Amino acid sequence: MILVAYLCGLSLKMIGMPPLIGFLLAGFLLHFLGVQPTDSLDTLADLGITLMLFTIGLKLHLGDLLRREVWASTLSHMLLWVVLFGSFVLLMASVAMPYYSEIDFKTAALIGFALSFSSTVCVVKLLEENGEMKTRHGQLAIGVLVMQDIVAVLFLVAATGKLPSVWAPLLLALVFARPLLFKLLDKAGHGEMLPLTGFFFALGGYELFNLVGVKGDLGALVFGLLLSQHHKASELTKSLLSFKDLFLIGFFLSIGFTALPTWSMLATATVIALLISIKFFLFFVLFTRLKLRSRTAYLASLALSNFSEFGLIVAALSVQAGWLTREWLVILALAVSLSFVLTSVLYPAAHRIYIRYKDNLKRYESPQRLAADIVQQPPQATVLVIGMGRVGKSAFKALRTVLDEQVAGLDSDRFRASQLQQKGLNVCFGDGEDADFWENFDTSDIKLVLLALPLVEDSRNVTVQLINAGYTGQIAAIARFEDDREALIASGIDKVFNFYKEAGSGFAEDSLQLISQSTQSAPKHYHANEEDD
Incomplete structure (x- = not known):
């Protein structure tokens, strides 16, 4: 099964189609070849x-x-x-x-x-x-x-x-269990216990709901919802992604x-x-x-x-009932x-x-806008950071120490943008890949756009929208791999930083300062002669 799924998935990926189509084809092919599914599947x-x-x-x-x-x-x-x-x-x-x-x-x-x-x-x-x-x-x-x-x-x-x-009905009491769930997630740390904790909550929620006659999948969803406000929710999601x-x-x-x-x-x-x-x-x-x-x-x-x-x-229920x-x-x-x-x-x-x-x-749009769709324009911004995740937020704070309110942030996650606004940061909500957004967003004062986005395709799409909207300033982006960096440069981005390479350079530069500081502040020491050596 793994062999056929791998070959079909890889074949579809190589011709530019999603691997899941290959997995669907693999199932029908395995059935045609007479392979019998097991309970483990x-x-x-x-x-x-x-x-x-x-x-x-x-x-x-x-x-x-x-x-x-x-x-x-x-x-x-x-x-x-x-x-x-x-x-x-x-x-x-x-x-x-x-x-x-x-x-x-x-x-x-x-x-x-x-x-x-x-x-x-x-x-x-x-x-x-x-x-x-x-x-x-x-x-x-x-x-x-x-x-x-x-x-x-x-x-x-x-x-x-x-x-x-x-x-x-006692399942409603799970709301009061959130502090305990939060504490368990805090204690899990960042290693192998984190995905195991995710399995525990997901399967535990499934079994708990199933135990009282409610669809178990709903229990997994509810337990995720209970933990959604925890500061490690995003990290937990990433730890479970491959599984x-x-x-x-x-x-x-x-x-x-x-x-x-x-x-x-x-x-x-x-x-x-x-x-x-x-x-x-x-x-x-x-x-x-x-x-x-x-x-x-x-x-x-x-x-x-x-x-x-x-x-x-x-x-299946209808077949069993004879309908x-x-x-x-x-x-x-x-x-x-x-x-x-x-x-x-x-x-x-x-x-x-x-x-x-x-x-x-x-033409099908209503002339009225929902409150969630009204575009916010940050005042006096000359630098715009798109994507306020860990990298984007760090870049935003570093620029803010130099440019103060002239740096603004943009994020497609409404709740993240709202939380940052409550902290007094010049951040607004918006989807950088949205052509309509840029039509209503004034970029005439923006001199530099930083694309702190995790996916290469997202950065390329935002660049296209910016150019189409008449933006004439500079664009910088991040990439994790060298082939991604080359693809972003080819799409019209002015400067692309290799995420891991720049992190290593920054780490080395900051660490070298320790030597210079200790050299300047340390008293002169006795130097041994050749005989002492």
Whole structure:
């Protein structure tokens, strides 16, 4: 399994496509070759999903779920999609299309409901790979996914008839356990105990919720949410990243073991997968009607335009109840896989597509702006630091000692920007990759822009937006590897600092000062002659 997953993933990566498409293909190929899945594969898949939901919770803010654009768009979209897709299924049944002829209205609505969900695994993977988890559209997409998970829990309770235990309300008391959880995380340190602590919280939350009859995945999400305000939340997320990505390969492989398709099943699934264009359109219209900017609505809608693995759970329950034939389980598994492929291919080009069709998309915008989308202009700034993480914040503070209020910061994480503002720092919220942002941001006084961003592609995208907006000052950026540095120079950035090389140089220079200081301050010592030596 590892061999085939590696070869397929590497092959797709070498031709410029996301490796997860290769993992999906590997699952179907292994099934075709007669390889039987083991229980360990399901265990890996479950671990991956649990860790992923836990890390989502670490990056989530409860206030995001309470925003009208999150809960109203989620519920409205599900209702409209069920009506439209159910009507499509009944239309296919009326003309006696294969696999549709025996489906009634109730079953059509059930299939529509199953496909109304978007894939948490696929969306989070795409957002993480593009460094957009904490952007406006990234947080909007995550909020919608969490709301969908809550609806999924309610559905499973109703469908299975398994009510939560009478002890379930006691889970609310977990809020009072936060100080204890914070203390445990503090004591974990920074070594191997940190990821182990993450596993303990994620799996412990899963088992605790499962123990009282509530969906375990929700427990992992809640425990992550409880720890999201801890100062080590970001470090904990990074320590679990490799484990989560490795285990999620098991999830993508497991989809291919659902069943072997026929050509007619593949054709049916392809038609269903193409309907995600309607899913995109519904999300976009709803988001813009809720006064979100066209770019935010467009990117969030594109990320959410896929089908969820939850659809397979609903399909399996329907097959057990005799509402669907087993062929539909295969068709939906193929449709889910194809939707992953479509989203994974389209989303990396999302920013370029938006720039090309920006004028057309902006016609759907509401003239009113939500408070969260109003651009803030830092006063008297001549230097702008984009990305206020550890590197950006250090650069900002160093420049501030020289330039005082003439240096400003910009970050796409609203909560981080807000926290820095509360400390009296000249920092504003904004997404540097947002073309609309730069149209409303005056760069005429900015002489230097520092790109303290973790991903090379992000720095390149910001540079393009700055140039397109008419910025004529200097641009500096950071890179971790030499090939990244060369790529950034080629994109038009004036100066690129190799992160590790510059850190080593700075360390050496500061350390040499110790010698000069000790030489100047130390008393003269007796020097031994050659005989003494």
